[in-house]
Amino acid sequence: KNEVEQSPQNLTAQEGEFITINCSYSVGISALHWLQQHPGGGIVSLFMLSSGKKKHGRLIATINIQEKHSSLHITASHPRDSAVYICAVESGGGNQFYFGTGTSLTVIP
């Protein structure tokens, strides 16, 4: 069993839809990261959080430490949001990283 599980694996949405990507983890964490990876490999850090909720533009990330679960929400989705979204957790005081396998999002105009 992987330390980090993401769902869904693939997601297709119509432009304007509200999107939720889920991440569950089984290890103790220092922090949880949501990353965005575009075709070609470039990775951008979207959020780093260890409690509560963060918002940046149309993106919202939440974490429930007790349930070991995080969600990434995208409001009013747009084709430019099409990418792979990866959940990653820092564990062991920050010197171990575990990654989910990613959620491939396609937003159709």
Next chain:
Amino acid sequence: ETGVTQSPTHLIKTRGQQVTLRCSSQSGHNTVSWYQQALGQGPQFIFQYYREEENGRGNFPPRFSGLQFPNYSSELNVNALELDDSALYLCASSSAGAAYEQYFGPGTRLTVT
């Protein structure tokens, strides 16, 4: 403020050879982490360097080794290359080791034939 850079961008090596990949961290960052991402997979953590010392390691064999220099740039060395080492190698820098935002480089795509 410069971002994270990696070199080379692409590299082709033969099985059994050795390779060195380089990463320059973002200005002000003292921590560099290296990741391997096979095609279609999520990244896998190789190791992390903090102030020139290895600060954590994933499940990779000893033929994967690294260095961090006083300017906090870093190298990843892989000896005795195997076909399965073909992947995108990403480095990311951050401040102070733990629970800080990671800034990723563009990656080096290694192909082993």
